[in-house]
Amino acid sequence: MGIEQNKTIARELVLGLSPEHGDTAFDLLHEDAVWTVMAHPESFPVAGDMAKAEFVEHIKRFRQAIPGGIQITVTGVTAEGDRVAVEAESTATLSNGRILNQFYHFLFEIEDGEVRRAREYIDTAHGVAVHRD
Template identity: 35%
Template sequence: MSTELNKQVAREFFRRFDAKDIAGALATMTDDATWWLAGRPEAIPTAGVKTKAQIARVFQAMMDQLKDGLRMEVTGAIAEGDQVALEVVSHGELHNGRTYRNQYHVLVTVRDGKISAVKEYLDTQHVVEVWFTPQT
């Protein structure tokens, strides 16, 4: 595939996620896709390498805690070969009153028109504070 088509595939994932179409976002991924999230798994339960099924559960758990989904805006994308590097910003309001806003660098690998691997870099301290720190 061309680099432009690879960018379209990567952007389509985030377009569907932004529209709260998690099943549609997952459909842009290969069955054997992996998703790596930054952080230490002992500190952040969602960190580390996840299978497609595991990341689907992570996404659903997030959606269950959000009032109206998680806005995801791709602000930049460059591609070379089968890889696409994206800058993404997010925003979401949780049912517990907390606000989640993060910035990401996401490295996407595309194989045969679908996402086969993702590496997601983000502010892990913000993840801990918003998603995993008990409210007082």
């Protein structure tokens, strides 16, 4: 795979996390993929490594917390070799009525057309604040 194809895969995966895309984004993850939310577990409940199956379940639970869906906008993509960095922003109204306006940086490692490793960097303080009941 070339750099442009890797950028397309990474962009499609990020955009595909919204519910209106169904589960097709999960097909872009290798069966042995590891998704890591880069945060300290003591300050953010969803931190650390998740195998593909765990990540899929995490996203499905997250989608239930946003009954009106989520708008994800990719604001930048940079690639070198098999590593692709994606910057994105999302907006959603959570089931508790609060507005989630999250900023992300993802770093993907892509091999043979599939994401093998993903690192997700987010504003954890905002995430905790809007999810509180």
